[in-house]
Amino acid sequence: MAKIKKLFEDYRNAFPKESRKYLNDSIDVYEELVKSRNGAIMEYNSSIQLLFENMGLVKSLKAQADDLGQKSIAIDSNLPSVVHWFRRARDNLRLSIMQDLNNQSRAIRYWGLNEHPPLTDAMPLMKAVSLGNKRQDLHQVFRRCLERYAASVRNIWPREEKQQGLSYKFSGENLANLKTNKTVSGIEKYIAIIRLDPVTTHHIFGNYVDIRLRQVRLWLPGVDCKKDYTGHKKLTVDLIHMGDETIQNDNRQDIYFAHDRVQISFYYYVDQVSKIEEATSDKVFGTQQIEDSFTLSGNKSDIAAIGPFATWKMVISSENNEGLNMEGVREAFLEFRGTSRPAREAYAARPST
Structure with missing residues (x-):
């Protein structure tokens, strides 16, 4: 195992200095995805093995029941x-x-x-x-x-619909990944994968814990596409929560969950958002109904509300966005709107960043 790790480190260090950080960050993201996939495969194989054993047990018990049944018929039919x-x-x-x-x-x-x-x-x-x-x-x-x-009161943020929520700004590497054109099944797509956790995003969420999302938005000032029949340039973005989730309780203890991935669509008028200060709710086309999973305003739902601390996959497809042009994008922001509770003695044990 030590030799494999040493070989892997030598491989990482062999990259050119000018692109080493970018390539290593990409490898880290890929490694996290592989670990998640391998864990799911092992759980699946374990379930198959358990099913096989239980099928054998059912067959054995059925044979015993048939034998006992035949003996009981002689006593009482x-x-x-x-x-x-x-x-x-x-x-x-x-x-x-x-x-x-x-x-x-x-x-x-x-x-x-x-x-x-x-x-x-x-x-x-x-x-x-x-x-x-x-x-x-x-x-x-x-x-x-x-x-x-x-013992604590939930907060809904932002207070006003016209206000902006809490935003994560893409790093240079993440933005470069998003702007790289990829061809998937003959369709041009722009894809980025980011992993958010409570420590590295503490400057965004502060003392918020037990965060449940109401809306998720991806803003790309500078993106361009063809006008639709209404005369507006409407961009379609797929935001995919990959299901590997961390939610903090009021003691800032990380609780880990794994569930099916959740796909969310976001639409907004790009011709009305040339800078992040213009990214407000009146530029959005449609409301995501994920908030009905945990608020009293909607119908009861069996779907649990998701949080921000997970692996997120952003997909912008040319199939859904005619005339898509990402050349003018200089920054990207993932905006969250949701509810939370305050942590106990929030800053007594502030996590290091």
Whole structure:
């Protein structure tokens, strides 16, 4: 392993000095994606192996049940079907309760930011006493999370719709990546991948914790495209949350989650935004409905609200933007609008940057 690391370091150091930092940063981004993919593959393979073992167990138990059923017929011809019906009803009820408890446990962890481990779908069916104890445990954890949640007040930012939210400015390397034309399946696309974490973005979010997003926007002053039928130059951007997420609780403890990626579309009129100061909500075409996942203003939703600390993939396709021209782009900003809670003793343990 040491030889492999040494070989990798020698490879990195062999790059020309003028482009070494850019290439190494690109390799770091690629390495993070590979790690995420490998983790997902290992989890998938583990699930397949578990499924294979359970299928064998089901086959064995079915053979035993058939054997016992044949023996029971000699005693009472109606007994096997009655016993089977009751057992099946009991097991289905156990499984349903376990699934509900599992979902409740995951919800408590995601919303309450508690490290209480969720139930696993692969565990054996639990008996009534164990299910009752698990329900009491979850209720106690929920009460503790609710008490801690009530100790601070959520903020919605920005206050006014016409105000700008909190923005992450692209570095020179990220901007260069975004402006590099890539051909994917015969379609010209501009793609950038960035990783945001609580430490490197502390100058943006300050003492905000438990951040949940309401809107996500990518502003590109200087970009150009062809006018649509309304006479405006409307740009279409795909913002993809890759699912590897970090959310901080009120003690600034990092809680890690992994879920399916979330794709968000953003549209705005580029002919009305020549500089970042002009990037306001009245230039936006359409509202992203991710905020209905956690506010009382919308319908109830099973979709959990996402946060900013994750891997983000930005895609601008020439297929959706006729006459797309990125040459005039000199800076890029990823704007977040959302809600948060304040950290306890926010600046007592300020993270280093």
